[in-house]
Amino acid sequence: MSRVYNFSAGPAVLPEEVLKEAAEEMLDYKGCGMSVMEMSHRSKVYDNIIKEAEADLRELMNIPDNYYVLFLQGGASQQFSAIPMNLMRNKKAGYIITGQWAKKAAAEAKKYGEVIELASSADKNFSYIPDCSDLPITDDMDYVYICENNTIYGTKYKELPNTKGVDLVADVSSCFLSEPVDVSKYALIYGGVQKNVGPAGVVVVIIRKDLVKDDVMPFTPTMLKYKTQADNDSLYNTPPCYNIYICGKVFKWLKKLGGLEKMKELNEEKAKILYDFLDESEMFKGTVEKEDRSLMNVPFVTGDKDLDAKFVKEAAEAGFVNLKGHRTVGGMRASIYNAMPKEGVVKLVEFMREFEKNNK
Numbered sequence: 001m002s003r004v005y006n007f008s009a010g011p012a013v014l015p016e017e018v019l020k021e022a023a024e025e026m027l028d029y030k031g032c033g034m035s036v037m038e039m040s041h042r043s044k045v046y047d048n049i050i051k052e053a054e055a056d057l058r059e060l061m062n063i064p065d066n067y068y069v070l071f072l073q074g075g076a077s078q079q080f081s082a083i084p085m086n087l088m089r090n091k092k093a094g095y096i097i098t099g100q101w102a103k104k105a106a107a108e109a110k111k112y113g114e115v116i117e118l119a120s121s122a123d124k125n126f127s128y129i130p131d132c133s134d135l136p137i138t139d140d141m142d143y144v145y146i147c148e149n150n151t152i153y154g155t156k157y158k159e160l161p162n163t164k165g166v167d168l169v170a171d172v173s174s175c176f177l178s179e180p181v182d183v184s185k186y187a188l189i190y191g192g193v194q195k196n197v198g199p200a201g202v203v204v205v206i207i208r209k210d211l212v213k214d215d216v217m218p219f220t221p222t223m224l225k226y227k228t229q230a231d232n233d234s235l236y237n238t239p240p241c242y243n244i245y246i247c248g249k250v251f252k253w254l255k256k257l258g259g260l261e262k263m264k265e266l267n268e269e270k271a272k273i274l275y276d277f278l279d280e281s282e283m284f285k286g287t288v289e290k291e292d293r294s295l296m297n298v299p300f301v302t303g304d305k306d307l308d309a310k311f312v313k314e315a316a317e318a319g320f321v322n323l324k325g326h327r328t329v330g331g332m333r334a335s336i337y338n339a340m341p342k343e344g345v346v347k348l349v350e351f352m353r354e355f356e357k358n359n360k
């Protein structure tokens with residue numbers, strides 16, 4: 001067996017320990033004589049799996065009792081419409097545009113109500129997080145929306161916006177469980193799991209209970225109504241059973257490692273290795289304002305397209321794969337999620353150093 005260092009932005013690297021455990025349980029889950037893939041979502045065994053996953057996530061994130069945890073489908077993108085359909089009661093919301101994903105969410109919300117663009121970093125190709133200390137937020141807004149970590153551009157809010165008392169909604173797809181969060185500061189947090197948590201096909205929504213009502217836009221599909229999902233403990237219909245089971249294993253892995261405080265420490269250590277190198281290198285440069293740098297997605301360029309392509313190719317040959325940057329930024333991007341071992345980043349930097357020396 002030979003595993004590569006996978007720097008994909010998502011679907012992304014998962015903890016090897018989790019994959020091995022899943023492999024061991026593939027044919028016979030704990031004496032059931034069947035795989036989790038094969039069992040009814042209404043069985044007692046599966047009920048324990050999903051309940052345990054929720055309990056472990058609640059413990060990890062210290063989720064207060066007045067929040068629901070929902071395991072849903074449709075990816076993060078489905079939430080771009082579910083959020084306004086469920087929450088836009090005044091038909092008005094503020095969006096902060098820090099990249100493609102926030103932009104797409106805002107475009108979808110416009111179908112359902114008025115969207116006020118509160119701030120944007122489009123002027124510099126989303127390479128920074130705008131000042132959010134005094135935004136034109138008004139009381140009649142149903143929520144303020146952010147994309148907390150911008151996967152494509154490698155920026156992250158280091159401080160949440162001052163929402164002036166308006167509910168905050170955050171897409172945390174690419175920074176989910178990478179550091180502790182104070183859930184009580186948000187009305188709704190959601191993330192596709194395919195970066196830091198598990199296999200694609202699940203989106204976790206953590207929503208304050210008072211927001212979950214029958215009073216949603218009349219055309220809201222039953223499946224997209226949070227109340228349907230909350231009333232049925234995420235089991236209104238057949239959930240992505242196997243994927244939730246893997247997420248549950250990742251939650252246990254995180255707990256065993258020491259929880260989110262420890263994850264933050266490890267992630268800071270890993271990111272520093274790469275950013276320190278980018279700051280000292282004469283060939284490779286980071287593309288983001290230093291104070292807004294993400295711990296998860298690290299874009300960088302050489303400034304020469306051919307050299308970028310040569311680097312990506314040679315890196316892949318050496319076992320460092322999926323380093324090609326998003327087409328809108330170009331260059332390279334190393335996604336160094338929770339499951340990327342420190343060794344992977346250390347070796348990548350060694351490779352970059354060597355490449356720089358050989359291509360002067």
Ligand code: PMP
Nearest residue numbers: 075076077101151171173174192
């Ligand atoms: N939000 C962010 C921050 C993302 O990175 C992505 C996917 N890369 C999405 C939303 C869209 O996720 P999905 O493909 O699950 O709809």
